[in-house]
Structure formats: C-alpha cells, structure tokens
Amino acid sequence: MAPWQSFPAESQFALAAVREASLLARRIQREMVTGALTKDDRSPVTVADYAVQALLARRLAEHYPGVALVGEEQADALRLVEGTRVLDQVTGFVRAAVPDATPEEVCNLIDRGSGEPPAVFWTLDPIDGTKGFLRREQYAVALALVKHGQVELGVLGCPDLPLFVGDGSEQSTATAQPSVEADGSLLIAARGLGTWYQPLNGEPSWRQLSVSARKEPGSARILRSVEKSHTNVDEIGQLAAKLGTQETPIGMDSQAKYAVLAAGEGDVLLRLLSPSRPDYREKIWDQAAGSIVVEEAGGRVTDLDGNLLDFSHGRTLARNRGIVATNGHLHDSVLGALRDLSA
Secondary structure, eight states: OOOGGGSOTTHHHHHHHHHHHHHHHHHHHHHHOOTTOOTTOOHHHHHHHHHHHHHHHHHHHHHOTTSEEEESOOSGGGGSGGGHHHHHHHHHHHHTTOTTOOHHHHHHHHHTTOSOOOSEEEEEEEEEOHHHHHTTSOOEEEEEEEETTEEEEEEEEETTOOOOOSSOOOSOGGGOOOOTTOOOEEEEEETTTEEEEEETTOOSOOEEOOOOOOOOGGGOOEEEOSSGGGSOHHHHHHHHHHHTOOSOOEEOOSTHHHHHHHTTSOSEEEEOOOTTOTTOOOBGGGTHHHHHHHHTTTOEEEOTTSOOOOOOSTTBOTTOOSEEEEOSTTHHHHHHHHHHHHO
16 A cells, blocks of 8 residues: 555645546547547547646645646637637536536636746646547646655556556556556656556555666667657667667657656656757656656656756756656666767
8 A cells, every 4th residue: 555644745636636637538538539530630639638727727726726737728729719619618528527617717727727837836737648649549647746846746647558567467568559448547656755556447456666677778668759749769769779779669658658667667768859849848747747756666867968857947847958767777878878879
C-alpha cells in the first residue's frame, strides 16, 4: 500500500480529479472518435481538451479556491459565434459531472488556467497527446502541483495504457496496443515518497514503480514522440547508433512515455529540438507531472545540457532546452552521446 499518511494533503484531491477527468476524456473519445471522422477533423480532442480543463478547474475551485491553475486551454474561441456548437458540446459533457454547469461558467472555468504562474500553482495538460487521442492510441491527463519552481506532486491518468507491473506478463507496456476493454493507468508521485500505480478503474491495491536497472547503452530502449514536429527523429536515430543500441526507438504519444519509463518498460526518453523549431521551449504542463513520476521511480530528468528542469519562469521551461529522461544509469552516456553529435 502507498504510504498515504506521509503524502501531501492534496494527493487525494489530485487522484480523484484526474481519475474523473480521465474517464470523461475516455467517454468523449468513444462517443466522438468514430470511423466517420475525417482526417483533418480535430473536434473530438478540442471538445475533450476544453471539457477536461473545465472539470478540473471546477474541482480545484471546490477544494482549493485560492490556488492558481495554469492550463493549456483558453476559452476565447468558444465565446465567438462560430464557437457556439463546440461550447454546447463541451457544456453537455461537463454536465455529466457537474449538472448545473452553464456555458458561461464553462468558459470562465477554462480561463482560470490562462494566467501566469505564481509561486505555488497547479498545472494541467487536459489532453496530452492530441494525435494519440484521435488515433485511439496513447494520451494522458496530466496534473502537477508546483511550489517555488519545483514539482512536488504529479498525477498521470492514461486511459489506454495498461501497465504490466509485477503480473508475470511477457508483453511489453511500450508496444502494447490499447483496447476498448483497457483498464488504463493512474499514477501518482510525491517528492521523496516514490511513484505509485493502480488501474484507472480504482482497483484498491497500489504498486510502487521502479525504473529499469539496465546499464548497457547498447541495450537501451528509447522512447520518443510519434510526431516529427515534437522532436528530431533523425538525431534520435543517430544517437541510437552512437550508443550502439540495436533496439528500434519506440514512438508513443503524450506523457504516457513517462509512465512507461517509470515502470521499467523503457530506459531513455528524448525530446530533442525539431529542426523546424530550434528555439522551442517546452510548456510546463507538458513535462511537470511526467518528470516527477520518473524521478520518484528512481530515474533522472534534465534538459539536453544536463540542467535540472526549472518551473519558475512562466508558462514555459524558458531556461531549459529539450528533455532527457532516463533510468538514471544511462543518463551520463546519453548526455555524452548528445554532446558528441553536436560537436
């Protein structure tokens, strides 16, 4: 069992809120992502993003009304005439959890996340993994509590990620295909207290996660984003060759990759700078929850230069360049290989 007596007071709120939001996201996906969806239709994930952020903002206001939320979405587009249809859809889904929600309140709740972060705040990525959501593959609801530039608590809800932890299964989490019957995963990490997992369905037993013990770079299992615009696929291939690994890098959407790394089913996670966006800086909500999940499972997370992630500079990791997350044992080897490639 997880040592709840030692966990921050906010833990139970965060778990309940992310579980509820993840189940809402799953419902929206199953009702809206259909075979009739056109290739360029992003409306299901747009509705899910807005609905999840509104729901989390409402739950935060109920439990911690004085604490700020920094979220990915803003409601400007919903307030336009052409946004009426989407706002009606979003409000309908929010009412499944908050029956008295109105369109105006939904917009106001979403906009609670639009400000600059103070010293203490929650940060939310309502649907991390847009394309994964639309492909019915991996996506995550990611919530984290940040205090004075450091993540203190992180929760990941991964509705389509079954973690194979201590069940004797020979199947790899990293390559498993999600199914309609997937339980999904709920992870929580608190500073100094480890990373813990249970199925999203609320099965009462909790299991502590640990990163892999792999130390040989040649056998490293590398996790990367599916979308080329999010990373440098060619450089990841060069890095794999430099490390001598024979394993093909695994493409996966969202912070679900952090969950896989924390569970020991991957060894290295990379967010390199895309050649099309060399000055890009990560958004804080894209990395906060996942980073503490890996660190508290025994791993290490830095930027490409080996610096710790600094969450005290607004809505982006303005002082950091890219992301390297590993099981710890391989971290210096990966950073060294990156330096060699950039030399």
